Amino acid sequence: MADQASEPAYQTDALIAEDIDAYLELHQNKELLRFITCGSVDDGKSTLIGRLLYDSKMIFEDQLAALEADSKRVGTQGQEIDFALLVDGLAAEREQGITIDVAYRFFSTEKRKFIVADTPGHEQYTRNMVTGASTADLAVILIDARKGVLVQTRRHSYLAHLIGIRHLVLAVNKMDLVDYDQATFDAIVADYRAFAAEIGIADFTAIPLSGFKGDNITAAPSANTPWYAGPSLIAHLEAVEIETAAAQLRPFRMPVQWVNRPNLDFRGFAGLIAEGSIKPGDAVRIVPSGKTSTVKSIVTMDGELEEAVAGQSVTLTLADEVDCSRGDVLAVADNPPQSADQFEATLVWMSDEALLPGRGYWLKLATQTVSATVAQPKYEVDINSLDHFAAKTLDLNAIGVCEVTTDRPIVFEAYETSRALGGFILVDKLTNATVAAGMIHFSLRRAQNVHWQALEIGREQHAAIKGQTPAVLWFTGLSGSGKSTIANLVEKKLHAAGRHSFLLDGDNVRHGLNKDLGFTDADRIENVRRVGEVAKLMTDAGLVVLTAFISPFRAERDLVRAMLPHGEFIEIFVDTPLSVAEERDVKGLYKKARAGELKNFTGIDSPYERPENPEMRIDTTRTSPEDAAELIVERLLGAWTPSL
Amino acid sequence: MQRLTHLDRLEAESIHIMREVVAEASNPVMLYSVGKDSAVMLHLARKAFYPAPPPFPLLHVDTTWKFQAMYALRDKAAKDAGMELLVYQNPEAKERGINPFDHGPLHTDMWKTEGLKQALDLHKFDVAFGGARRDEEKSRAKERIFSFRTASHGWDPKNQRPELWNLYNARKAKGESIRVFPISNWTELDIWQYLMKEGIEIVPLYMAAQRPTVERDGLLLMVDDDRFPLEPGETPVMRSIRFRTLGCYPLTGAVESEASTLADVVQEMLLTTTSERQGRAIDKDEGGAGMEKKKQEGYF
Numbered sequence: 038m039a040d041q042a043s044e045p046a047y048q049t050d051a052l053i054a055e056d057i058d059a060y061l062e063l064h065q066n067k068e069l070l071r072f073i074t075c076g077s078v079d080d081g082k083s084t085l086i087g088r089l090l091y092d093s094k095m096i097f098e099d100q101l102a103a104l105e106a107d108s109k110r111v112g113t114q115g116q117e118i119d120f121a122l123l124v125d126g127l128a129a130e131r132e133q134g135i136t137i138d139v140a141y142r143f144f145s146t147e148k149r150k151f152i153v154a155d156t157p158g159h160e161q162y163t164r165n166m167v168t169g170a171s172t173a174d175l176a177v178i179l180i181d182a183r184k185g186v187l188v189q190t191r192r193h194s195y196l197a198h199l200i201g202i203r204h205l206v207l208a209v210n211k212m213d214l215v216d217y218d219q220a221t222f223d224a225i226v227a228d229y230r231a232f233a234a235e236i237g238i239a240d241f242t243a244i245p246l247s248g249f250k251g252d253n254i255t256a257a258p259s260a261n262t263p264w265y266a267g268p269s270l271i272a273h274l275e276a277v278e279i280e281t282a283a284a285q286l287r288p289f290r291m292p293v294q295w296v297n298r299p300n301l302d303f304r305g306f307a308g309l310i311a312e313g314s315i316k317p318g319d320a321v322r323i324v325p326s327g328k329t330s331t332v333k334s335i336v337t338m339d340g341e342l343e344e345a346v347a348g349q350s351v352t353l354t355l356a357d358e359v360d361c362s363r364g365d366v367l368a369v370a371d372n373p374p375q376s377a378d379q380f381e382a383t384l385v386w387m388s389d390e391a392l393l394p395g396r397g398y399w400l401k402l403a404t405q406t407v408s409a410t411v412a413q414p415k416y417e418v419d420i421n422s423l424d425h426f427a428a429k430t431l432d433l434n435a436i437g438v439c440e441v442t443t444d445r446p447i448v449f450e451a452y453e454t455s456r457a458l459g460g461f462i463l464v465d466k467l468t469n470a471t472v473a474a475g476m477i478h479f480s481l482r483r484a485q486n487v488h489w490q491a492l493e494i495g496r497e498q499h500a501a502i503k504g505q506t507p508a509v510l511w512f513t514g515l516s517g518s519g520k521s522t523i524a525n526l527v528e529k530k531l532h533a534a535g536r537h538s539f540l541l542d543g544d545n546v547r548h549g550l551n552k553d554l555g556f557t558d559a560d561r562i563e564n565v566r567r568v569g570e571v572a573k574l575m576t577d578a579g580l581v582v583l584t585a586f587i588s589p590f591r592a593e594r595d596l597v598r599a600m601l602p603h604g605e606f607i608e609i610f611v612d613t614p615l616s617v618a619e620e621r622d623v624k625g626l627y628k629k630a631r632a633g634e635l636k637n638f639t640g641i642d643s644p645y646e647r648p649e650n651p652e653m654r655i656d657t658t659r660t661s662p663e664d665a666a667e668l669i670v671e672r673l674l675g676a677w678t679p680s681l
Numbered sequence: 682m683q684r685l686t687h688l689d690r691l692e693a694e695s696i697h698i699m700r701e702v703v704a705e706a707s708n709p710v711m712l713y714s715v716g717k718d719s720a721v722m723l724h725l726a727r728k729a730f731y732p733a734p735p736p737f738p739l740l741h742v743d744t745t746w747k748f749q750a751m752y753a754l755r756d757k758a759a760k761d762a763g764m765e766l767l768v769y770q771n772p773e774a775k776e777r778g779i780n781p782f783d784h785g786p787l788h789t790d791m792w793k794t795e796g797l798k799q800a801l802d803l804h805k806f807d808v809a810f811g812g813a814r815r816d817e818e819k820s821r822a823k824e825r826i827f828s829f830r831t832a833s834h835g836w837d838p839k840n841q842r843p844e845l846w847n848l849y850n851a852r853k854a855k856g857e858s859i860r861v862f863p864i865s866n867w868t869e870l871d872i873w874q875y876l877m878k879e880g881i882e883i884v885p886l887y888m889a890a891q892r893p894t895v896e897r898d899g900l901l902l903m904v905d906d907d908r909f910p911l912e913p914g915e916t917p918v919m920r921s922i923r924f925r926t927l928g929c930y931p932l933t934g935a936v937e938s939e940a941s942t943l944a945d946v947v948q949e950m951l952l953t954t955t956s957e958r959q960g961r962a963i964d965k966d967e968g969g970a971g972m973e974k975k976k977q978e979g980y981f
Contacts, residue, residue, distance in 0.1 A: 057948035065874055069687035138841070140822040141815045143868045150687040152866055164843055171845040281690070285682055294700040299733035307729070309697040309847070314683070338731040346683045350696035350729070363704050387843050401848050404704070460846045469852040471842045 067145060070279055073154040073169045073202075075193035076179030081210045085179065085248030086142055086155055089271075092255055093144040139169045148275040163420065163434040164387040166196050167474055171460065174280045175204035177270075182215045182245070186228045191236075192420045194229075198238050199383065199436070199476070201456060204277045205233075205241040208270065213247040217261040236423060244270055280456075281348035289313030289321070289369040290450075290458060292403035296362055297352055305336055305352040306361055311403070311457035313369065314346040315353070320370035323361045324448045329370050330357040364405040366448045366458070374458055376446040377480030383452075384411065384439050386431035388465065388472035392439075394430065395562040396592050398472065402461035405447045409463065410596075412440040413559075430559055431473075440481060444599070452476035466592060467646075499579030503537045507576035508673065509601060512585045513594060513648060514611030515640050516626055517618040519657050519665075520585040523611060526666035528583055534674070538581040541568055546586075556637040562593050569597035576605060581673070589639045591646040609669060610651040615640045617658060688875055695722075695863040696729040697847060698826060699810070702861050703736055705851040706808035710767070712797075713739040713759075715751040716927045717883050718812035720758070721872050722864055724881050726810075727762055734763035740809070742800055743770045744792035746781055746929035748905050754884050769800035781931040782910055788929070798834045801858060808851070808859045816868045826865045832856035873947045886924045888946060889938040893917035900934035925950075 052060045076082040142153040154169030156162070170176060176197035180190055197205060207229055215221045226243045233241060244253055245262050252259035257269035268276070290312040297305035315321070315332055322329045335342040336352040345351045353367065361367070368374055386392055392411060400409035414437035417428035431437045452459030463473040500507050510527065512520040524540055531538045547554070551567055554560040565588050572582045588594050598606040618640070619627040630638035637643040648654075653672060655665045685693075702709050711726060713719045726735040739759050759766035774791040781788040801809060815822045825841050827849045842850055853859060864872075876883060886903075893904045895915050902909075903924075904917045909931065911917070922935035923946065940949040 053948055053951045057944050057951075060951075061874060061877070061944065061947065064870070065686060065688060065878065067687050068684070069690045138823050141866065142822060143816045143866070145687075145868075145870075150868075150871075168843040168845055172847070281685060282682065294697070295704045297730065297733055303732060305732075307700055309693060336732065338728045344683065346685070348685050348690055348693055350693040350700070352731070399852065401850065403848075404701075456846060460848070462845055462848050462850060464850050464852055469850070469854060471845075471850045474843070474845045 063147070064145075067147075068149050068279055069152065070149050070175065070274060070277070071152045071154070071173050072175040072177060072274065073156060073166070073173040073197070074177045074179065075156060075166060075170075075197065076208075076210075077189055080179040080181045081248045082155070082179050085177075085208070085210060085246070085254075086153060088248050088251065088254060089151075089153070090142060090144050092251075093146060139165050146271055146275060151274065163192075163196065163436070164385065164474075166193065167200055167385045167387075170197055170200040170202060171456075171474065173200075173202055175206065175274070175277055176202045177206045177208050178241075179208045179210050180225060180229075182209050182211045182221055182225065185225050186232060188421050190229070191232055191423070194233065194238060195236055195420055195423060198236055199385075201452060201476075203280075205238060206270070206273060207241050207243040208246050209243060210246045210248055212245045212252060212262065213250045217245070217252070219262075219264045222265075242267065242273055244268070244273065246270060284312050284347035285314055287312040287347075287455070288372045289315050289319070289367075290374060290455065291315070291351075291353070291367045292405075292448075292457070293361060293363055293365045293367060294404050303354070304358075305354050306367060307350070307352045308367070308404070309350045310345055310347050312347050312455055314344055316344045317341075321353075321355070321367050322370040322373045323359060324366045324368055324373045325376040325446055326360060326365070327373075328359045328361075330355040330359050332356070366403065374448050374450045374455075375480065376448045378443045378446045379481040380441045380443075380449070381415075381478045381481060382439060382441050382461075382475045383478065384414075384431060384437055384441075384463070385474045386433060386435045386437070386472065387474060388470055389433050390465070390468075390470075390472065391433075392431040392437075392473070393559055393562055394439075395559070395566050395596075396590070397466060397596055399464040399466060400441070400443060400447075400461050400475075401464065402447055402449060403458055407447055408444040408466075410442050411463070412442070414439045438478075441475065449477055449480070451479055496577040496579065499577065501579075503579045505536055505579065505581065506605075507579050508581050508605050508607055509572045509576060509597070510581070510583045510607050510609055510669065510673070511572075511588070511594065511597065512583065512609050512611055513588045513651075515613055515615060515618045515645055516587055516638070517621050517623050518611040518613035519655075519662055520587075520611045522662045523609075523655065523665050523669070524583045524585040526662055527669050530666055530670045531581060531673075534670070536581055537579065538583060539575055540583040540585070541572060543584075543586040546571075556643075558590075558637070558643070561637075562590065565590075565593040566596065569593075569600055572597070573600050576601065587639050587645070589643065589645045591648065594648065607653065607673070608648055608651040610648045610654045611657060611665075612647075612654055613657045688871065688878065691864075691867055691871060692725065692728070692875070694847070694866065695725045698849070698861065698863040699726055699729040699735075701849050702808050702810070702851065703730070705849075706859075708804070708806050709737045709808040709810065710740045710801075710804065710806040711735070711737055711810040712812070713741050713755070713766075714812065714927075715741070715747065715755045715758075715884060716812070717872055717876060717887060718814065718864060718867075720881050720883050721867070721875055722810065722812045723758060723762060724879060725863065737810075738765040738767050740767045740769065740800060740804075740806075742793060742796045743768050744788070744796070744929050745770060745775070746788075746792075746908075746931065748884070748886055748903070748927065748930045750884050750886050751927060754882065758882070767800070767804070769796055769803070771796035771799055780908075781929050789932075792929075801834070806858065807853065808861055810861050810863060812864055813862045814867050814869070814872075815865050824862065824865070826862055827851060828860045828862065829853065830858045830860060832858075834858070869950070870947070873943065873950065877943050877947070884927060886927060888943070889921050889923040889941045891919045892922050892935070894920045894922055894935060901937065902933075903930055903935055905930040 074082050140155045142155055144151050154173055156166045156169040178193050209222055209225055222245045245265055246253050252261050253269050255269055255271045258265040291308040291310045293306045293308050295307045297307050317332050317334055319332045321332055333354045333356045335345045394413040395410055397408050397410055400407050414428045416425040417435055417437040428437055450458040459477045461475045462471050465472050512524050514520050521542055528538050528540050551564050554564050568584055572584055575582045622628060629635045630641040639645050741755055771792055779788055779791045813821055825844045894901050895917055920937055921939055923938045924933060924935050927933060938949060940946040
């Protein structure tokens with residue numbers, strides 16, 4: 038093993054023993070660098086991290102004793118210490134011998150404290166690497182010197198670049214196994230440089246290493262690599278620029294987390310400064326409202342500050358009484374961020390349940406949470422070849438570029454300008470799982486460019502001439518539950534009462550408007566969305582619209598509800614137990630579905646989500662279609678306030 | 682340009698996490714165990730919401746077997762912070778007289794694991810702050826800052842939500858809860874340095890003093906009150922000891938030490954060769970996977 042125990046990176050024992058106060062002063066002023074290591078099990082990644090912990094004395098004697106015992110029992114290095122055992126965490130992984138999740142490790146040198154995100158290199162775990170990389174200033178890309186640049190090397194580099202890491206280290210590991218051969222190292226570096234340029238990585242630092250033997254970890258060049266002129270891994274980690282320091286130079290932005298109002302005399306806006314710096318007296322703008330004020334004070338428990346910078350959590354008070362709450366962003370007055378409701382973004386899909394274009398998800402960006410829909414991807418990226426290809430959806434670990442639409446404008450910046458205001462997560466509204474990470478490219482101006490045509494005859498006039506209030510009677514329920522039968526009866530009664538109505542039937546619509554759609558989840562959503570839009574136009578024309586669709590997903594029914602003015606969407610749940618509907622089987626569809634001839638059939642191999650709070654529920658096992666229709670008409674006419 | 686130190690950054694991160702919870706949770710609580718990590722967490726909470734007091738109560742899941750000095754500091758710290766202190770003792774454990782001498786692992790299970798679940802259910806807390814750190818133990822290195830629990834308080838290490846940037850997903854269904862660890866990224870040394878830098882009061886047991894002790898199964902135990910059953914031939918011996926971690930007094934091993942100030946303690950820690958949790962008997966159950974198993978059962 039190369040003897041590097043006495044290198045300056047860790048030479049502290051003497052100081053600790055002699056002058057603890059001086060040592061503590063030194064340590065207290067260390068900076069923090071977060072980095073990520075990317076590589077597969079075979080690249081010696083765990084061994085390298087174990088070595089970093091070991092060299093920085095983050096391993097204590099009892100852990101070392103356990104390590105030595107484990108090394109002999111389950112280690113892969115014969116009688117030598119297997120550093121990898123130090124960092125392999127959960128029991129399940131220990132059995133499999135691979136890391137399956139993101140783990141965070143800590144070590145420090147004389148200059149800096151480090152937080153290492155240790156992520157697996159296995160192909161199906163893209164989401165873990167993106168997660169670990171999202172907080173990193175630097176990425177260490179590990180390469181096995183015997184194997185050179187592999188597909189996974191390209192993948193890791195692409196992901197690190199995608200997530201905006203500006204400092205890349207190409208760690209050519211296991212140099213001991215290629216006899217520390219310079220030509221091998223140079224060839225790998227040249228190979229990588231060609232690839233890096235291709236994907237827009239301008240700069241990287243290549244270091245020949247042996248995690249196992251310790252070469253060029255804390256000191257360089259090691260005796261085995263006299264030809265290497267660059268820094269040791271540690272020296273490089275101690276020198277690179279830290280992201281929050283760079284962020285201080287950008288225009289001031291602080292997303293407001295919480296309004297602090299302990300009493301009537303104090304109103305403070307609490308948040309973590311994302312970018313820039315701020316002083317009392319500085320002019321600030323509250324976005325999206327656009328109101329301005331000046332900073333009165335920067336309040337902390339340790340007294341008021343003269344200045345606060347990116348990376349600090351503070352509480353600001355303003356000179357004026359202005360509206361400002363969680364979700365707003367405080368920004369420098371003359372250069373505030375924009376707001377918009379439609380974006381192009383890269384999405385990294387992180388859930389087993391694929392993206393459903395058109396479905397509503399929660400979108401969280403900084404301290405803003407809004408409802409958002411994602412359109413069908415413009416393209417998906419093959420992270421191995423980096424080719425673009427067409428995709429209808431995004432599956433777990435897929436990366437694609439999509440248009441995202443939010444239900445109200447949000448304050449944002451391009452991700453490449455600001456991670457804090459350009460990065461977002463998507464959350465499934467039903468399971469609450471985090472399903473995707475997103476990075477905004479730019480806003481789409483379409484929302485601002487498509488102006489509403491001002492119409493002189495509007496929905497009120499249309500409704501008035503018919504003497505009625507428009508509404509959508511949305512019948513939902515299993516196939517064969519009786520939706521169409523009841524809807525037909527209702528329309529007959531409305532017609533007889535002189536009302537203007539129109540029935541949109543599921544089967545009929547699929548013969549025309551929606552004949553391009555199948556029965557996958559994505560197509561079902563699009564089917565409902567189009568019917569919703571058509572129904573909305575018809576209510577604008579003053580009609581009472583009846584729709585009879587299975588519409589199995591709660592989220593989509595709510596989507597249509599949200600399109601319409603309050604009170605105009607009347608959800609009617611035609612509640613027929615599956616067994617009853619299946620027994621009726623008017624169209625013979627259940628028989629086919631059971632025989633496997635029909636795929637994605639609701640109730641059989643595709644779910645039906647029951648309405649939680651429908652306006653009306655018809656229990657068809659107790660109420661006849663005729664009685665049901667009567668009830669619905671009563672409810673509708675009773676609710677009417679004739680406008681004539 | 683200002684240079685932020687690692688302690689500045691850690692402090693800012695912890696404060697940000699606490700504010701996110703208060704903004705998004707409906708009924709948060711801070712678990713307070715009176716140890717040094719709890720002391721730092723409480724101090725950070727005071728900073729996060731200053732000049733208001735932290736807008737949630739402190740919860741001490743009591744085993745009735747804590748050191749007397751811990752009870753004294755607990756009550757004072759809550760009062761100083763202007764916070765409500767809730768103390769919960771599992772009534773079943775109390776009734777059955779569960780104690781660390783006769784019941785071994787059952788003691789931790791009943792008082793702490795079960796007690797915690799009962800207390801959270803009783804008050805319907807949806808988010809509980811805990812003072813765990815990722816550097817403590819291998820399985821904790823992988824836990825999220827926002828760690829999701831099912832309605833029965835289970836933890837599924839294979840089904841954790843990805844945690845990106847500093848965007849925390851605090852959404853959950855009714856009955857489910859989230860454990861939040863605001864000092865996840867602090868190391869033991871960071872904790873000590875911050876205690877010194879901020880002048881935070883901690884239990885005096887962390888500093889060496891002459892205390893009555895007995896040696897048992899390789900652990901140095903302090904005889905804190907007369908509930909400590911001495912074995913035949915055992916007499917408490919005065920030794921200069923201190924504690925690296927504080928739990929129930931009969932489960933927590935002391936180390937012999939002369940370090941009577943914080944700086945001395947840090948010095949000794951930096952030069953020492955045994956890791957933090959070694960003094961606690963709890964991790965030694967079930968071989969190497971002890972803590973992970975406890976966590977799946979609902980222990981922090």
